[in-house]
Amino acid sequence: MVDFEYTQLEPRYFLDKNWKHREGMPGLPDGISSSAEIHLSRKYWTDPAFAKQRKQKAPDYKTELREWTKWIKSVRVEIAEASQTEKIKSDEKYDYLRSEMGMNIIVPKGRIAEMRFKVSLVADHRVVAIDGFPKDVIKEKEIVKGKIKVAISKYFKFIPVIPPGVVDPLEIELGPWEFNLGSIKKVNIDFSGGLTSTPEWYLKKDGIKNDLRVAMTIRKPIKVKEIQGKVKAGWIYEPGFLKRVRVGTSARIIEIYK
Numbered sequence: 001m002v003d004f005e006y007t008q009l010e011p012r013y014f015l016d017k018n019w020k021h022r023e024g025m026p027g028l029p030d031g032i033s034s035s036a037e038i039h040l041s042r043k044y045w046t047d048p049a050f051a052k053q054r055k056q057k058a059p060d061y062k063t064e065l066r067e068w069t070k071w072i073k074s075v076r077v078e079i080a081e082a083s084q085t086e087k088i089k090s091d092e093k094y095d096y097l098r099s100e101m102g103m104n105i106i107v108p109k110g111r112i113a114e115m116r117f118k119v120s121l122v123a124d125h126r127v128v129a130i131d132g133f134p135k136d137v138i139k140e141k142e143i144v145k146g147k148i149k150v151a152i153s154k155y156f157k158f159i160p161v162i163p164p165g166v167v168d169p170l171e172i173e174l175g176p177w178e179f180n181l182g183s184i185k186k187v188n189i190d191f192s193g194g195l196t197s198t199p200e201w202y203l204k205k206d207g208i209k210n211d212l213r214v215a216m217t218i219r220k221p222i223k224v225k226e227i228q229g230k231v232k233a234g235w236i237y238e239p240g241f242l243k244r245v246r247v248g249t250s251a252r253i254i255e256i257y258k
Contacts, residue, residue, distance in 0.1 A: 006078035006104060007254070009233050011247035019116055019234050019248070064242065071109055071239045072247060078104040079231055082255040088217075095222055096130075099256055100215040101229075105208065110240035112208055118200040119216070120230040121256065127220040127227055129199040134214070137189040137207060220257070227257040 013021055085099040101119075105112065121127050188207035192200040199216055220227060234248040 005081045006102075007081045007252050009077040009079055009231065009249040009252060011072055011075060011235075011237070012250050013248045015234050015246040015248045017246070019246070021248070068239070068242045068245075071242065072237060072245055074108045075112065075235070075237055076104075076106040077115075077233055077235075077249070078106070079252065079254060083229070085218075085257045090222065093221065094219050095224075097218040097220065097257060098215065099218055100213055101231075101254070103212045103214070105210050105212060107237075110238050113205070113236045113238050113244065115203045115208055115233060115235040116200060117203070117214065117233045118198060118231070120251075121197045121199075121218065122228045122230055122253075123220065123224045123226065125221045125224050126197060127218055127224060128195050128197050129216040130194045130219050131217040132191045132194065132199050132201070132215065134189050134201070134207075135191050136187070218256070225258070229254045229256045 015021065080102040083099045083101040085097050087095055088098050089096045103117075105115075119129075121129065187202070188204050190202040192198075192202075194217075201214055203212075218227070230251045231254055232249050232251040234246065236244055236246050238244045
């Protein structure tokens with residue numbers, strides 16, 4: 001991998017549960033738009049009406065908000081300003097490229113619980129990511145297994161509720177491969193899928209590493225000579241002692257192919 005300079009994806013905006021800009025900031029007066037940068041929220045801390053309301057609930061609210069904002073802004077996600085891209089094959093209409101991007105995640109305190117990382121491919125003509133890495137990683141765990149009691153009618157149908165004294169139930173030993181009432185799926189890495197100009201990765205828990213790389217197989221028309229990537233991210237940050245927050249970054253432009 002060629003050594004590139006890195007550009008920062010800084011937390012700038014508060015997001016709602018759908019990872020969109022929220023109408024108001026958590027902990028601040030209603031009506032303050034999330035389009036305001038996080039660090040600009042300080043000017044609202046001294047608002048007289050807001051100060052009176054907050055002091056009734058927490059006398060040290062200013063200190064807590066300063067501390068909270070400081071740790072939010074201390075998280076840094078650095079993305080290489082250019083990806084390492086190579087042509088892997090061509091046909092009559094298209095070139096196929098493999099493009100790999102490096103990322104560093106720096107969290108001085110607490111952790112990032114979830115992250116979404118999105119790349120918008122920009123060129124003179126439409127180019128698409130037909131595949132991506134890492135792909136989906138899903139862990140599944142059975143909820144129920146063991147012994148159950150069932151009854152079978154004369155028509156050899158299962159009776160889910162056994163009337164007392166009507167029939168003697170059978171006890172059956174079941175293994176996890178034979179029966180379970182449900183499962184819990186834990187997605188650690190989820191890729192948005194191919195054939196899109198806006199590939200996206202969702203990462204959670206142990207899917208988030210300090211040094212992370214994502215790669216794409218890109219299909220471009222032969223006449224396209226340059227591709228850029230508009231990169232942005234969002235994440236849920238848990239400082240460890242203050243409330244969690246969902247934030248988003250502004251977009252950065254990186255070089256994909258030239």
